[in-house]
Amino acid sequence: MPVQEAREHRGLLRLITCGSVDDGKSTLLGRLLLETHSILEDQFTALRADSGRAGGAGAGIDLAWLVDGLMAEREQGITIDVAYRFFHTAKRKFIVADTPGHEQYTRNMVTGASTADVAVILVDARKGVLTQTRRHAYLTALLGVRRLVLAVNKMDLVGHARERFDAIVADFGEFARQAQLPPVTAIPLVATNGDNVATASAAMPWHAGTTLLNYLETVALDDEEPAKRPFRMPVQWVNRAQGLRGLAGQIVSGLVRVGDHVQVWPAGTESVVARVITGQDERQSAVGGQSTQIVLGTEVDAGRGSVVAALEHPPQVADQFEATVIWLHEAPLLQGRSYLLKIGTQLAAATVAPVRYRVNVNTLEQLAAERLELNDIGVCELALDRDIVFAPYAEDRALGGFVLIDRVTNATVGAGLIRFALRRAANLHRQLLDVDKAVRARQKAQRPRVVWLTGLSGAGKSTIANLLERKLVAGGRHTYLLDGDNVRLGLNRDLGFSAQDRVANVRRIAEVAKLMVDAGLIVIVSAISPFRAERRTARELFEPGEFVEVFVDTPLEVVEQRDAKGLYRKARAGLLKNFTGIDSPYEVPESPEVHLRTTGMSVESAALQLLAYLD
Amino acid sequence: MTTLTHLDRLEAESIHIFREVVAECENPVFLYSIGKDSSVMLRLALKAFHPAPPPFPFLHVASGWDFRSMLEHRDRTVREHGLRLIVAENPEAAVRGINPFDTPTPEYTREVLTDPLKAALDRHGFDAAFGGARRDEEVSRAKERVFSLRSSQHRWDPRAQRPELWQLYNARKQRGESLRVFPLSNWTELDIWQYIAREDIALVPLYFAAERPVVERGEQWLLVDDDRMRLLPGEVPTLRSVRFRTLGCYPLSGALASRASTVEEIIAETVVSRRSERQGRAVDRDQTASMERKKQEGYF
Known part of the structure; x- marks a missing residue:
C-alpha cells in the first residue's frame, strides 16, 4: 500500500463475525487479514512451527490458526473467548470481534456485538440456515447491530450454484421478517480461495452484488453523523486542576458549542457552556465520540454520574424499568437480590422483581421463568435505589445499555438493555412525616x-x-x-x-x-x-x-x-x-x-x- | 461537520479509559517502559487530565540492561512534564549472577522484570496499573480485556475474565486484587506510528535508523551498547545503519537493518513490512504460548 494512502484520514468500523462450528469463520478472517496484507511473515513462520509441534494441521497452513490464540483453545480445537483482530485498507480501519458460535458462549457474542456496527453471519452453503444462524442473527440485532451480512460460505462445495444461494437467502429472509431484523446483505463466498471476499468471483458471475471487503469499506455508518442526535455527555470525573471545574467525559451523541444552553441531569439544573477543552486545546465545539472537558458558566452541582444534555432535548429520568437482561454468569440471577447496575458513568443498586419471561432464542418463544441461568435472555422489571438518566437501548446504546455486578464477588454477572421506564420517578414521593x-x-x-x-x-x-x-x-x-x-x-x-x-x-x-x-x-x-x-x-x-x-x-x-x-x-x-x-x-x-x-x-x-x- | 478519523476515535477511547480508572480506583500507577507505546500513552494521559499533570506516578522497571539512551530519554521526559517517577529494580539478581547471556530467558525475565514489578506494586499498594500492551501484538493479548483483573498474587486467569460490553468497564475488586488496564488495546503498530507523526511525539533515538556498532546473531542485529556486551569468538562489532521496532534489554533486543530515519520513513517501512514487531524480542519466542504463560505469572 502506498504511504500517502496509509497516512490519509480513515474511518473506523467495528464488526463482529459469527458462525457455527466449521462454517469457516476463522478461515474467512484469516482470508481478510491475508487480502489486506495484515499477516506478517514471522507470524506465518511461528504458525508453521506450532502446527508441526501440535501435529494437527501437518505441513499445510490452516488460515484458521492465524486467529485462534490461547493454548487452551488450541488443545480443545475450539475458540473459547472473544478475540479482537485488526486490519485496514486505504478507506477504513477495522476492529473485528471474533466470537465463537457454541451455545454456551452467548456471553461472548453479546460482548462482541455490543460495540459492532456490522455483523457478518456465516452460513455453510451445504447446511443452509441452522438454529445457530438464527440465534446469531437475533442476538446481534438485539444488541443494536443495524447492518447484517449473510455470508454464504463454501459455495465451491455446492458447485457455485445460484439456486442453492437463493434458497438460503429466502429461508433466512423469512426468519428476518419474523424476528424484525434490520436489512440484510447476502454474499456468496469461498473463504479458502477468496472468491467474493476482496475480488469478484469468476466462478459466480451471477452474483451482481458487492464483495465482502467492498461492502465493509463503503457501508454508511451512523456515527459518521453524530450531530444529528441531541447532545449528551455523561460526566466521568471533575477536573479541579487550577480551579478549573472541567466536567470530563466522552460525548455519546450530538454536538456542543461554547454558548449552548444545557442542563445537568438528573437534577435538571440549567447552565451555559463557557469553555470546551479537547485534549490540551481550547475549542469552540465538540462532537459525539470525542473525549472532552466542558466548563459551565455557572456553579452547578455536577459530578461523576451526572449527564450534561442539550436544553431543548432533555433526557429521560426514572428509577424503574423494563429491560432485556442477558445473564452472563454461572450463578443464576435471583429475583429480589440486589445487584449493582452501571450505566454510562452512573452506579445504582438494582433489584430484579420480577422476571417477566425468558426468550427461547432459537424459536423466539416467550417462556415463564423465575430466574435466569447462564446465557439466558429474559425480560425483567428492575427497581433502582435512585433516579438515573437513560434512553431506550434502541435509541442510544450508551445510555440504554447497562451491566449488573455482583455486590460480593464484583463479577460482571449480567448485561441489560433498557426498553422503557415503568413509571416516572417524579410521580413518586416518599411521604415526609413530622414524627420521625x-x-x-x-x-x-x-x-x-x-x-x-x-x-x-x-x-x-x-x-x-x-x-x-x-x-x-x-x-x-x-x-x-x-x-x-x-x-x-x-x-x-x-x-x-x-x-x-x-x-x-x-x-x-x-x-x-x-x-x-x-x-x-x-x-x-x-x-x-x-x-x-x-x-x-x-x-x-x-x-x-x-x-x-x-x-x-x-x-x-x-x-x-x-x-x-x-x-x-x-x-x-x-x-x-x-x-x-x-x-x-x-x-x-x-x-x-x-x-x-x-x-x-x-x-x-x-x-x-x-x-x-x-x- | 468533519467526521472523526480512526486516530481521533482511538484517542477518545483511550482518554475515556484513563479517566474511568482515575474516577474509580484509589491508587493507580502508569507502567512506563520508555518505548514508543509508552510515549503515546503518556501523551494521551497528558490530554486526559490537562491542564494538570496525570494524577498518578510513573513506574519504570529497570532491568539493569536497559539501553543507555532509554534512561536518558526517561529522565528528560520526567523533567519536562513534572512526572513522579518510581524506579523498580532487583539489584540482588545481578549479585546472584542473573544476566541476559547465561540465564535462560524465562528465568531472566522473571528475576529482573516480573518479580521487581510485582514487588513494587505490592510495596506501594497500587490497585490499578496502566500498561501499553496492544491486542495486535500477540495472540494471547487479542483476548485480554481492557480492564484485566489480577489476583492478589498478580496472576491472570484467562478463563475467568469479566465480560466487557460497550464502554462499561468494571473496576470493582476485592482487597488485594488489582487491575491491569490497557488504554492502547485497540491500537495497531501502524496507528501508533501515525499518531506519533500527527502529534509530533519525541521518542528514544534508537527507533530511528543511524550507524550503530552491532554484531549479527542468527537473523538479528544486536547493539553493543556498553562494554558488558559479551561477544562470541570471532565477533567484531561493525557499524551498520539499524533501527529498533521495540526496546527492552539491549542484549535481547534485535535491531533491523534500515535507513528509515524519520517517522514518515518508518511508516513507509511499517506499511510494507512483512514482519511483526515482537519478532525482535527473544523473550517471546522461547516457548510456544510463552506470553500467555508469562501473563498468567504476572508479566505485562
Whole structure:
C-alpha cells in the first residue's frame, strides 16, 4: 500500500463475525487479514512451527490458526473467548470481534456485538440456515447491530450454484421478517480461495452484488453523523486542576458549542457552556465520540454520574424499568437480590422483581421463568435505589445499555438493555412525616438497632435471641424478636427453601426490621440468612452503626450431632432438600460485629456478651 | 461537520479509559517502559487530565540492561512534564549472577522484570496499573480485556475474565486484587506510528535508523551498547545503519537493518513490512504460548 494512502484520514468500523462450528469463520478472517496484507511473515513462520509441534494441521497452513490464540483453545480445537483482530485498507480501519458460535458462549457474542456496527453471519452453503444462524442473527440485532451480512460460505462445495444461494437467502429472509431484523446483505463466498471476499468471483458471475471487503469499506455508518442526535455527555470525573471545574467525559451523541444552553441531569439544573477543552486545546465545539472537558458558566452541582444534555432535548429520568437482561454468569440471577447496575458513568443498586419471561432464542418463544441461568435472555422489571438518566437501548446504546455486578464477588454477572421506564420517578414521593425515628427513639430513651443473628440451623440463634430479649426488656428497653421460623409461618408462608426464596425471605425480614427500627425498637432477628449478598443488602437498609451482625458460630459437626429437631437426619437421608450446610451453602460472615463461638460457651454468657456490645 | 478519523476515535477511547480508572480506583500507577507505546500513552494521559499533570506516578522497571539512551530519554521526559517517577529494580539478581547471556530467558525475565514489578506494586499498594500492551501484538493479548483483573498474587486467569460490553468497564475488586488496564488495546503498530507523526511525539533515538556498532546473531542485529556486551569468538562489532521496532534489554533486543530515519520513513517501512514487531524480542519466542504463560505469572 502506498504511504500517502496509509497516512490519509480513515474511518473506523467495528464488526463482529459469527458462525457455527466449521462454517469457516476463522478461515474467512484469516482470508481478510491475508487480502489486506495484515499477516506478517514471522507470524506465518511461528504458525508453521506450532502446527508441526501440535501435529494437527501437518505441513499445510490452516488460515484458521492465524486467529485462534490461547493454548487452551488450541488443545480443545475450539475458540473459547472473544478475540479482537485488526486490519485496514486505504478507506477504513477495522476492529473485528471474533466470537465463537457454541451455545454456551452467548456471553461472548453479546460482548462482541455490543460495540459492532456490522455483523457478518456465516452460513455453510451445504447446511443452509441452522438454529445457530438464527440465534446469531437475533442476538446481534438485539444488541443494536443495524447492518447484517449473510455470508454464504463454501459455495465451491455446492458447485457455485445460484439456486442453492437463493434458497438460503429466502429461508433466512423469512426468519428476518419474523424476528424484525434490520436489512440484510447476502454474499456468496469461498473463504479458502477468496472468491467474493476482496475480488469478484469468476466462478459466480451471477452474483451482481458487492464483495465482502467492498461492502465493509463503503457501508454508511451512523456515527459518521453524530450531530444529528441531541447532545449528551455523561460526566466521568471533575477536573479541579487550577480551579478549573472541567466536567470530563466522552460525548455519546450530538454536538456542543461554547454558548449552548444545557442542563445537568438528573437534577435538571440549567447552565451555559463557557469553555470546551479537547485534549490540551481550547475549542469552540465538540462532537459525539470525542473525549472532552466542558466548563459551565455557572456553579452547578455536577459530578461523576451526572449527564450534561442539550436544553431543548432533555433526557429521560426514572428509577424503574423494563429491560432485556442477558445473564452472563454461572450463578443464576435471583429475583429480589440486589445487584449493582452501571450505566454510562452512573452506579445504582438494582433489584430484579420480577422476571417477566425468558426468550427461547432459537424459536423466539416467550417462556415463564423465575430466574435466569447462564446465557439466558429474559425480560425483567428492575427497581433502582435512585433516579438515573437513560434512553431506550434502541435509541442510544450508551445510555440504554447497562451491566449488573455482583455486590460480593464484583463479577460482571449480567448485561441489560433498557426498553422503557415503568413509571416516572417524579410521580413518586416518599411521604415526609413530622414524627420521625429520632423523635420515637428519644421517647423510648434508647438507640434503635437491629441485632441480626445468623448461623446454621440448630446453632442456638433462637435460644440466645430469646434470652437477650428478656435481659433487654428487664433493663427497660423496647424490643421485638423476629424469629425466622415464626415469620415463615405468616408473612413468608408463600416462600420455600430454594435459593430464590431464601433471598426473598431475608429481604422481607430486613424490610420489616427496618420499619421496626424506624418505630424506635431494638429488633432482634434470628434467621439462618445463609448468603452474604442478602446480609449485605439488609445492612444497607440501615444507617451506619444500626445493623449489628452476630455470627452464631456452631460447627456443623456439633449441630448435626445435637440435631434437636431431627432435621439434619432427614436432610442426610435426602428427605429435606436445600438444607443449609448439607446441600445448600452457608456463607460465613467475613466481618461480623460480634462473633459468638458457642462451643464451650453458655447461653447466658453469649447473651451477656451481646448485651455488653449493645451498651 | 468533519467526521472523526480512526486516530481521533482511538484517542477518545483511550482518554475515556484513563479517566474511568482515575474516577474509580484509589491508587493507580502508569507502567512506563520508555518505548514508543509508552510515549503515546503518556501523551494521551497528558490530554486526559490537562491542564494538570496525570494524577498518578510513573513506574519504570529497570532491568539493569536497559539501553543507555532509554534512561536518558526517561529522565528528560520526567523533567519536562513534572512526572513522579518510581524506579523498580532487583539489584540482588545481578549479585546472584542473573544476566541476559547465561540465564535462560524465562528465568531472566522473571528475576529482573516480573518479580521487581510485582514487588513494587505490592510495596506501594497500587490497585490499578496502566500498561501499553496492544491486542495486535500477540495472540494471547487479542483476548485480554481492557480492564484485566489480577489476583492478589498478580496472576491472570484467562478463563475467568469479566465480560466487557460497550464502554462499561468494571473496576470493582476485592482487597488485594488489582487491575491491569490497557488504554492502547485497540491500537495497531501502524496507528501508533501515525499518531506519533500527527502529534509530533519525541521518542528514544534508537527507533530511528543511524550507524550503530552491532554484531549479527542468527537473523538479528544486536547493539553493543556498553562494554558488558559479551561477544562470541570471532565477533567484531561493525557499524551498520539499524533501527529498533521495540526496546527492552539491549542484549535481547534485535535491531533491523534500515535507513528509515524519520517517522514518515518508518511508516513507509511499517506499511510494507512483512514482519511483526515482537519478532525482535527473544523473550517471546522461547516457548510456544510463552506470553500467555508469562501473563498468567504476572508479566505485562
